[in-house]
Amino acid sequence: MIPAPFDYAAPSTVEEAVTVLADAGEDAKVLGGGQSLMPVLRMRLAAPTTVVDLGRIPELRGIREEADALVIGAMTTHDEVCRAESVRAHAALLAEATHTVADPQIRHRGTFGGSLAHADPAGDLLAPALALDASMTIAGPAGRRTVPAAEFFVDFFTTALAENEVLVEVRVPKHTGWQAHYEKFNRVAQAWSTVAVGAALRMEGGAIAEAKVGLTNMDTVPVRARTVEAALIGRPVTAEAIREAARDAAAGANPGTDANADAAYRTQLARVLTARAVTAAART
Amino acid sequence: MRITMTVDGTSYTDDVEPRTLLVQHLRENLGKVGTVIGCDTSNCGACTVHLNGRSVKSCSVLAVQADGAEITTIEGLERDGQPHPVQQAFHENHALQCGFCTPGMIMQSIDLLGDTPDPSEEQVREGLEGNLCRCTGYQNIVKAVRAAAGELGAKR
């Protein structure tokens, strides 16, 4: 099928995009990489009157390195994130997770900002953004504001972004030297996570000095496994210590039931995948 | 909207509706029917073409997004009447049955070999993750891509 008719705008600055969105009213839709939006338009699950394409705005593209953070433009593609030396060095968890997203063709078009704005609970980049304490810069009619990841993800497919706002960039604090792994459980024919766990560790003398752990698809929003993080600190990297710390991985989460897994199975997956993610991160 | 793009080495300027998919533009306006449509969900990869040198699913790109771009389709691979080494390898290794997935498989295989000139079986399977085949069971497709890698390597 093909999409219903719409007007198309391709602004060249963020400010222009915000003006176009304001003028177009409620039925306007932002187009990022299109890898979630295009199937939705083709199946006519949405029929916006205006599509505002962010693809011609240079400011939204690329990765900038600051003293204490990487700043990733919303329109930076998954492929660009995977290839960036700076992401591997300072936000290894994000690099690991991005490698698992979809397939090569979709990684060539789909964007970091689009994934976060889409906020599919099974999306693989939400939990890493949360675990690494990222913050989002949003532009709207009243100017720009910054929202921490913990407040950005509001609900199932819902973020702090208003209809007339644009996600501009994401600031990811540097986690230089941290070891990371993203452990994903999915059906072979579909890359979407049933459950996945991202772990980033700062190691000191063979023991875990600091830990950050994020869970994918264990709730309507990504979940930070604080209980696991606290239990890992100061622990040596033994199978038993890790298994014990991972026991309460799902504490505070409210996993759903769908065709892939029920809530009890997801809770068990969270435990098992947390232990695997931490073990693999400690060994990298 | 008026758009211009280079497809398989020829520049085309056309008026299109904004909702026109790139694959639809290629097939219906430019006659490039070698690129096919297999799904509505961006899953199958049958529509894969190269946009500015990288593989994309042309059903998931609007024609207006490709304004100013350079596109290569399965129809632009032949040189001096000779099939591309990946096309030849698919032929020789029986890497197709009905052939519907083949244009996308070949375009994605070429993208993969650009990044990974000598891929392992595992790397071929991962590289073709976004391309579905209902006929072959993939075995001979993997064989063909690895054979093509050898062929291309020998030419370098």
Ligand SMILES: Cc1cc2nc3c(=O)[nH]c(=O)nc-3n(C[C@H](O)[C@H](O)[C@H](O)COP(=O)(O)OP(=O)(O)OC[C@H]3O[C@@H](n4cnc5c(N)ncnc54)[C@H](O)[C@@H]3O)c2cc1C
């Ligand atoms: C077959 C298939 C498999 C996939 N598998 C996975 C997977 O395993 N893991 C995974 O994480 N993802 C997966 N995806 C989704 C993919 O990662 C998309 O790239 C991503 O969800 C959306 O990014 P996009 O840039 O394409 O956004 P778009 O599709 O353009 O937009 C998605 C939504 O976000 C909004 N939006 C986009 N950019 C902005 C912005 N800058 N500001 C405000 N709003 C914005 C749009 O209005 C729209 O509502 C898959 C997709 C497909 C088709």
Ligand code: FES
């Ligand atoms: S037609 Fe199936 S992915 Fe494009």
Ligand code: FES
């Ligand atoms: S040969 Fe028939 S779908 Fe692949």
